[in-house]
Amino acid sequence: xxxxxxxxxxxxxxxxxxRIFSALSRGSGIALLVIMAAIAVFLAIRAAIAISRDxxxxxxxxxxxxNADPPVFGIAVLLFGTVVSSVIAMAIAVPVATGIALFISHxxxxxxxxxxxxxxxxxxxxxxxxxxxxxALYLVPRMGGLYDWLDQFFGWTGIxxxxxxxxxxxxxxxILLAIMILPIITSxxxxxxxxxxxxxxxxxxxxxxxxxxxxxxxxxxxxxxxIISASMLGLGRALGETxxxxxxxxxxxLINASLLESGGATFAQNIASQFKEAGSMGRDALIASGLxxxxxxxxxxxxxxxxxxxxxxxxxxxx
Amino acid sequence: MAKRIDVNGLTAYYGTHRAIEDxxxxxxxxxxxxxxxxxxxxxxxxxxxxxxxxxxTPGGRVEGKVLLDNEDLYGPGVDPVSVRRxxxxxFQRPNPFPxxxxxxxxxxxxxxxxxxYKKSELDDIVEKNLRAANLWNEVxxxxxxxxxxxxxxxxxxxxxxxxxxxxxxxxxxxxxxSALDPISTLAIEDxxxxxxxxxxxxxxxxxxxxxxxxxxxxxxxxxxxxGQPGKLIEIDATQKIFRNPSVQATEDYISGRFG
Numbered sequence: 001x002x003x004x005x006x007x008x009x010x011x012x013x014x015x016x017x018x019r020i021f022s023a024l025s026r027g028s029g030i031a032l033l034v035i036m037a038a039i040a041v042f043l044a045i046r047a048a049i050a051i052s053r054d055x056x057x058x059x060x061x062x063x064x065x066x067n068a069d070p071p072v073f074g075i076a077v078l079l080f081g082t083v084v085s086s087v088i089a090m091a092i093a094v095p096v097a098t099g100i101a102l103f104i105s106h107x108x109x110x111x112x113x114x115x116x117x118x119x120x121x122x123x124x125x126x127x128x129x130x131x132x133x134x135x136a137l138y139l140v141p142r143m144g145g146l147y148d149w150l151d152q153f154f155g156w157t158g159i160x161x162x163x164x165x166x167x168x169x170x171x172x173x174x175i176l177l178a179i180m181i182l183p184i185i186t187s188x189x190x191x192x193x194x195x196x197x198x199x200x201x202x203x204x205x206x207x208x209x210x211x212x213x214x215x216x217x218x219x220x221x222x223x224x225x226x227i228i229s230a231s232m233l234g235l236g237r238a239l240g241e242t243x244x245x246x247x248x249x250x251x252x253x254l255i256n257a258s259l260l261e262s263g264g265a266t267f268a269q270n271i272a273s274q275f276k277e278a279g280s281m282g283r284d285a286l287i288a289s290g291l292x293x294x295x296x297x298x299x300x301x302x303x304x305x306x307x308x309x310x311x312x313x314x315x316x317x318x319x
Numbered sequence: 320m321a322k323r324i325d326v327n328g329l330t331a332y333y334g335t336h337r338a339i340e341d342x343x344x345x346x347x348x349x350x351x352x353x354x355x356x357x358x359x360x361x362x363x364x365x366x367x368x369x370x371x372x373x374x375x376t377p378g379g380r381v382e383g384k385v386l387l388d389n390e391d392l393y394g395p396g397v398d399p400v401s402v403r404r405x406x407x408x409x410f411q412r413p414n415p416f417p418x419x420x421x422x423x424x425x426x427x428x429x430x431x432x433x434x435x436y437k438k439s440e441l442d443d444i445v446e447k448n449l450r451a452a453n454l455w456n457e458v459x460x461x462x463x464x465x466x467x468x469x470x471x472x473x474x475x476x477x478x479x480x481x482x483x484x485x486x487x488x489x490x491x492x493x494x495x496x497s498a499l500d501p502i503s504t505l506a507i508e509d510x511x512x513x514x515x516x517x518x519x520x521x522x523x524x525x526x527x528x529x530x531x532x533x534x535x536x537x538x539x540x541x542x543x544x545x546g547q548p549g550k551l552i553e554i555d556a557t558q559k560i561f562r563n564p565s566v567q568a569t570e571d572y573i574s575g576r577f578g
Contacts, residue, residue: 110377199414203478205375207428207485208404217427221418 043291050284058288064253064270066285067278073285075292077253081170081264082293085245086238088174088259089181093238094231096178097185104186105193106215117190124183132247135176136168140248143167143175147260161258168250171259173266176244181234188233192226193219225308232304239297242268267293321349321519322388322405322488324369329383330548331361331368333376338364340548342383344538346489351515353530353557354523356540357572361549362523365540366491369521370406371399387488400432407487407518411494413474415466415481422462424477425449428485444484452480453510472503479510483518490514492522496529508533527573531561539569 051058053071061074100120104113144167151162196219204214220227245266251273252263271286278286324346331339339361346352354362367373368381371392385392392402415424425445429436436444445462449455454476458469466477475495482490492511496504511520511533524530530537538554553566564570571577 197414197417199410199412200416202372202375203410203414203416203481204427206370206372206403206408206410207431207481208400209428209431210400213431217431218416218418221416224418 040294043287043294046284047288047291050281050288053281054285062253062255064265064274064285066274066282071281071285075267075289077255077265078267078270078289079292079296080255081249082239082266082268082296084259084264085170085173085177085266086235088171089177089238090231090235092175092178093181093185093234094227097182097230097234098189098227100182100186101190101193102215102219104190106211106219117187120183120186120190123179124187128180128241129243129247131176131180132244135172135244135248139176140167140172143172147171150260158257159259162260165262166250167260168248168262169256169258169260170249170264173245173249173264174259176248177238177241180241180244181237184237185230185234188230189223189227192223192230195226196222228304228308232301235300236297239293239300240268241266242272245269246272267296320488321517323348324489324519324521325384325386325389326369327384327386329365329368329381329385331364331373331381332379334378336546337548339368339540340550342551344551344554346519346521347536348519349515349517350535351511351520351522351533352554353534353537354521354540355525355527355530355537355572356549356552357542357577358525359545359549360540360542362538362540363493364549366493366521366523367408369489369491370408371402372408374399404428404432404485405487406489406491407482407485409475409478409482409490409492409495412498413471413478415469415474415477417465417467419466420463421449421458421466421469421477424466425480425484427481431485445480448480448484449477451483451514452476453506453513454480470503472499472506475499475503475507476510479507479514483514487518489519489521492520494523494525497525504529527561531557537561539564539566539572541568541572 050066050071054061054073055070056063056072056074058074060076061072062077064073064077065071066073100116104116104120108116144164147162147167150160154160155162200218200222201214204217209217246269249264249266249269250262251265251269253265254263256263267289271290274282275286326342326344326346329339329342330337342365354366356362364373367376369385369392373379373381381393383393387402387405391397392406415421416427419427422445425448426436426441429441429444446455446459449458454473457473458464458477466474469477475498479490479495496507499507508529511522514520515535522530522533534557536554537557537560539552539560540549541552542549552568553560553564555565559565560569561573564573
């Protein structure tokens with residue numbers, strides 16, 4: 001019995017097709033590691049050079065004068081701008097995308113659903129510079145009304161205070177980013193929603209659940225990890241978005257108390273805006289900031305994985 | 320409370336296709352009625368018309384009447400959601416909610432439609448229904464564990480507890496044992512026998528021995544040819560159907576000459 005099995009295994013291993021395919025897939029796996037390592041090492045070395053020469057505090061300085069002698073730069077403003085604009089984007093995009101995805105998967109008639117799916121995919125195909133132009137030329141001049149309203153009712157909080165300057169702020173960037181990450185979150189969650197087992201949805205219906213209750217009892221909990229993964233994909237894009245942010249934001253190395261006030265900066269936008277004029281020190285400083293963005297993304301993904309893993313037995317994938 | 324079902328000239332469609340045609344029969348309260356017949360004869364479809372689950376399928380619609388103690392389930396203004404509360408269902412494959420614990424699975428139906436229960440009330444209901452489903456002793460120490468971690472037979476009994484927890488009048492079972500091993504099947508059959516004092520039970524089964532074992536009355540369905548609508552051939556006391564059926568086709572089916 002074992003002998004036959006062994007012989008069968010040997011024979012399988014000898015087939016050229018299997019060999020080639022296994023070598024190919026193993027090679028691809030190794031390539032991934034090599035690429036990741038190459039990026040990490042490159043970033044780490046150049047960043048270390050820059051940070052060691054930094055005359056300011058790399059984490060807390062509100063300045064970016066990397067080409068000066070001595071160089072003074074810090075990522076505080078970049079980190080703040082990146083995180084804040086991405087959080088705004090997520091806060092808007094995740095609920096809206098979930099809603100669109102539910103509409104497509106569970107509410108809309110089949111033909112309408114197909115049209116909507118197509119529209120969402122189309123939205124994903126728009127290049128980010130187009131979003132940037134649209135944001136700068138269309139969205140920015142039209143944000144005044146919303147800003148005034150926010151100022152009127154929530155201005156007292158400080159973070160929604162508005163003084164009437166052009167809306168080239170983190171808030172506008174966040175809204176634009178929300179629109180940009182909407183398609184990816186929508187299409188992933190839509191697929192996850194569709195995979196909710198029919199038998200579970202019927203079980204809920206047979207208990208006397210309304211359509212919303214079916215969704216709440218079966219579709220949403222079943223899709224929980226999928227929604228988180230989709231959101232992480234969107235967040236990854238929001239954190240790293242460059243051209244659209246650079247086009248809309250009027251960059252400044254300040255942390256404004258109000259999200260509606262013009263100014264601020266993000267990692268990717270700052271790199272894109274400064275790279276051309278940067279000397280070798282300036283480039284290394286930008287790379288150091290890029291390393292922080294890289295770590296931030298890793299951190300966010302790690303946290304998401306933790307959340308998903310914690311409830312794995314209840315995820316429905318084990319059954 | 321177990322209720323009586325009267326079906327009057329019921330025809331069910333999938334789009335333009337007639338799945339079952341002109342069925343008239345009644346289901347006795349507080350007894351077990353078995354539906355038997357060859358594959359595709361529409362017995363499952365018919366079962367699903369009894370709690371308005373048929374119309375959940377795209378294109379599914381129904382003509383005719385289903386009276387539950389003289390109230391038409393398909394009458395104007397009748398909410399399918401409330402029909403399904405009174406007519407519970409157990410499916411072919413055990414389908415506990417994978418994202419919920421054993422406890423939450425049983426309590427799932429109770430949390431619907433904005434109803435609020437105290438924790439102690441819920442505890443009692445969960446225990447009572449798990450006991451009634453002959454599952455309590457096996458799961459009482461792991462109520463917070465996922466329901467999907469149970470064996471197939473245990474999962475099916477969990478699904479029965481989930482269905483009985485909302486106190487329906489009728490319990491529909493669509494081949495509840497076809498995915499289970501013989502021991503688990505026996506456990507479910509014992510359970511059905513125990514539950515029939517409180518509920519009207521309708522069970523669809525492919526297993527004729529099972530129909531003979533658990534049911535008081537048996538309905539035989541058949542179809543003239545593939546693609547033709549299924550029809551009710553006869554319904555009678557189970558003893559009579561299996562010993563001395565009135566229709567030749569029933570005898571042929573039961574004695575294994577076709578199907």
